[in-house]
Amino acid sequence: MTAPVIALDDALAGILVRHRDREGPLLPILHDVQAEFGCVSAQAEAAIAHALNLTRAEVHGVVSFYHDFTARPDPRPEVQVCRAEACQARGVERMIAAAERAAGERVSLRTVYCLGLCSVGPNARVGDTLHARLDEAALVELVRTA
Amino acid sequence: MSRTVRISDDALALACGADAVAAAFEQAGCAVERVSSWGMHWLEPLVELGGIGFGPATPGDVAAILDGSSEKGIGPIAGHPFIARQQRLTFARAGKTRPLSLEDYETTGGWAGLRRARSLPPAQVVAEVTQSGLRGRGGAGFPAGIKWKTVADAPGTRKYVVCNADEGDSGTFADRMVMEGDPFQLLEGMAVAAHAVGAQQGYVYVRSEYPHAIARLTAAIGIAAPVLAPFRVEVRVGAGAYVCGEETSLLNSIEGRRGEVRAKPPLPALSGLFGCPTVVNNVLTLAAAPHILAEGGAGEYARLGMERSRGTTAVQLAGNIRHGGLFETAFGMTLHELVHDIGGGTASGRPVKAVQVGGPLGAYIHPDQFDLPFDYEAFAATDALIGHGGVTVFDETADMGRLARFAFAFCAAESCGKCTPCRIGSTRGVELVDRILAGTGAPDPVNNLPQMHNAPKRARGRDEDVALLQDLCETLKFGSLCALGGFTPYPVMSALRHWPEDFEA
Numbered sequence: 334m335t336a337p338v339i340a341l342d343d344a345l346a347g348i349l350v351r352h353r354d355r356e357g358p359l360l361p362i363l364h365d366v367q368a369e370f371g372c373v374s375a376q377a378e379a380a381i382a383h384a385l386n387l388t389r390a391e392v393h394g395v396v397s398f399y400h401d402f403t404a405r406p407d408p409r410p411e412v413q414v415c416r417a418e419a420c421q422a423r424g425v426e427r428m429i430a431a432a433e434r435a436a437g438e439r440v441s442l443r444t445v446y447c448l449g450l451c452s453v454g455p456n457a458r459v460g461d462t463l464h465a466r467l468d469e470a471a472l473v474e475l476v477r478t479a
Numbered sequence: 480m481s482r483t484v485r486i487s488d489d490a491l492a493l494a495c496g497a498d499a500v501a502a503a504f505e506q507a508g509c510a511v512e513r514v515s516s517w518g519m520h521w522l523e524p525l526v527e528l529g530g531i532g533f534g535p536a537t538p539g540d541v542a543a544i545l546d547g548s549s550e551k552g553i554g555p556i557a558g559h560p561f562i563a564r565q566q567r568l569t570f571a572r573a574g575k576t577r578p579l580s581l582e583d584y585e586t587t588g589g590w591a592g593l594r595r596a597r598s599l600p601p602a603q604v605v606a607e608v609t610q611s612g613l614r615g616r617g618g619a620g621f622p623a624g625i626k627w628k629t630v631a632d633a634p635g636t637r638k639y640v641v642c643n644a645d646e647g648d649s650g651t652f653a654d655r656m657v658m659e660g661d662p663f664q665l666l667e668g669m670a671v672a673a674h675a676v677g678a679q680q681g682y683v684y685v686r687s688e689y690p691h692a693i694a695r696l697t698a699a700i701g702i703a704a705p706v707l708a709p710f711r712v713e714v715r716v717g718a719g720a721y722v723c724g725e726e727t728s729l730l731n732s733i734e735g736r737r738g739e740v741r742a743k744p745p746l747p748a749l750s751g752l753f754g755c756p757t758v759v760n761n762v763l764t765l766a767a768a769p770h771i772l773a774e775g776g777a778g779e780y781a782r783l784g785m786e787r788s789r790g791t792t793a794v795q796l797a798g799n800i801r802h803g804g805l806f807e808t809a810f811g812m813t814l815h816e817l818v819h820d821i822g823g824g825t826a827s828g829r830p831v832k833a834v835q836v837g838g839p840l841g842a843y844i845h846p847d848q849f850d851l852p853f854d855y856e857a858f859a860a861t862d863a864l865i866g867h868g869g870v871t872v873f874d875e876t877a878d879m880g881r882l883a884r885f886a887f888a889f890c891a892a893e894s895c896g897k898c899t900p901c902r903i904g905s906t907r908g909v910e911l912v913d914r915i916l917a918g919t920g921a922p923d924p925v926n927n928l929p930q931m932h933n934a935p936k937r938a939r940g941r942d943e944d945v946a947l948l949q950d951l952c953e954t955l956k957f958g959s960l961c962a963l964g965g966f967t968p969y970p971v972m973s974a975l976r977h978w979p980e981d982f983e984a
Contacts, residue, residue, distance in 0.1 A: 359735030417649030452803025
């Protein structure tokens with residue numbers, strides 16, 4: 334067998350090996366790559382395509398389709414705020430301007446549609462920690478300390 | 480002897496501060512059992528001490544709860560009207576068991592359905608599911624028994640059971656509660672389905688917004704693997720695409736493709752995951768199977784409900800509601816009972832303006848229609864849908880014009896892009912609603928593009944804009960490949976029909 338034409342980062346190679354025997358391994362691989370590197374870079378796309386015998390276009394098409402995968406890393410802390418109907422009904426839209434001011438350029442304030450806590454909104458997520466029953470002051474504090 | 484308190488470790492309870500309350504009880508010398516959530520969300524974190532409930536509890540309440548002076552007592556939890564009025568089958572264990580305890584699961588009737596199913600010929604299992612009248616709880620309401628029979632009869636030796644746990648609809652959380660609170664029941668249901676159709680492998684496709692459910696389910700699969708064998712189950716994590724809750728784009732996503740919708744036919748039952756016959760069912764549908772397959776379960780299930788909607792449904796009371804949470808009941812309860820008698824009206828105390836039933840693609844229902852019974856056909860007859868059973872309440876401050884615009888904007892953000900009505904119509908819809916709301920009557924810039932030879936160059940009036948909006952909605956409804964484009968007109972048109980004043984400039 335010929336050596337791969339793309340020099341693999343050890344971590345990336347490890348991820349590819351870990352999912353080698355799965356059916357439909359692309360999404361699990363992309364999740365791990367996003368978690369490890371904070372993005373799915375063009376180089377990673379090429380390496381994944383090579384390993385799975387796909388074209389780079391196919392891999393890029395998948396990466397660009399899903400909201401969870403990004404082309405570039407964003408080192409800023411991220412606060413996800415739910416702005417779907419149930420949280421709108423509980424007043425989230427009135428708090429967004431203050432949250433955006435608190436976030437400025439330092440914090441990435443990302444809109445998500447539904448964290449599944451629709452009876453106790455407005456809700457937000459920082460990492461894997463969920464926050465419910467937020468009012469404007471609590472949301473601003475969450476952004477400030479993120 | 481140390482006293483035992485029970486506190487949920489469901490994601491919602493955690494978000495409301497359950498861990499801090501649990502730690503405070505441990506500090507006070509109590510043994511803390513982490514159980515599933517009763518589903519009375521306005522009381523979370525709910526503390527159970529000797530059958531008596533206290534909530535919403537904070538660490539500061541611990542001393543008073545233990546010495547009996549707390550004013551947050553609600554009496555015996557099981558006797559609380561919110562619980563006592565329910566008919567819990569799928570959520571029978573909610574609040575009572577430790578989610579990852581095989582012992583708790585067995586002693587509450589766990590695995591009985593699977594054991595009995597495996598003692599029967601597969602065709603008999605399918606027949607009992609058909610007899611129960613169980614219909615797909617994801618929203619489409621397709622009879623589960625017919626789907627299973629199609630897969631069972633399909634040629635091929637490699638078949639799959641796929642659980643749709645991509646619960647993306649705002650106002651819904653029942654799937655999450657099953658996965659976090661009673662994961663073995665879901666796995667048992669999948670194993671029953673696998674036996675019925677001859678599948679060897681199952682996948683649970685969970686949305687990435689549910690990290691707790693993913694962890695809980697993964698742990699449960701590890702624990703239950705010997706019971707499930709030879710059937711194997713694996714969790715697959717979504718990647719933030721709402722449209723992947725549509726069954727064919729979900730299958731594409733598991734296969735590692737863009738989550739684009741597939742044209743039907745072929746049905747997934749005949750050509751689904753990797754081209755093999757596949758059962759795709761919602762979490763609640765599969766979680767109902769163990770009960771139905773237990774001795775006499777199918778008959779009991781079929782006796783509940785009304786007309787062609789049999790059994791129980793998990794109503795999720797959400798949004799601006801005083802007593803929000805999970806309410807499992809036989810089909811047929813009216814919206815008035817659900818929103819006012821059980822939900823206690825709005826959390827803000829203002830009058831109810833609208834409820835949206837069935838998530839972002841469901842119609843906005845006016846209080847004048849609150850005598851509508853919770854039933855697939857009754858809702859369909861009024862141009863509405865039950866969907867996944869979410870009931871999102873809005874008070875009088877809601878702006879229905881803005882919510883109609885949001886419906887289109889959401890569709891534009893989440894469209895998979897495969898079919899034109901959804902991909903382009905959603906954006907045109909946002910523009911149209913903006914024009915109507917602005918009420919300026921300015922000429923439409925699209926009409927003035929050089930290639931629009933035959934479009935009128937004069938300004939359109941409001942009536943013409945509304946007619947165009949209705950026309951666009953018809954196109955989306957009948958021309959889209961899946962429910963995302965096909966149902967987005969429901970919230971838009973219902974808002975326009977019942978609250979035309981909110982569309983005035």
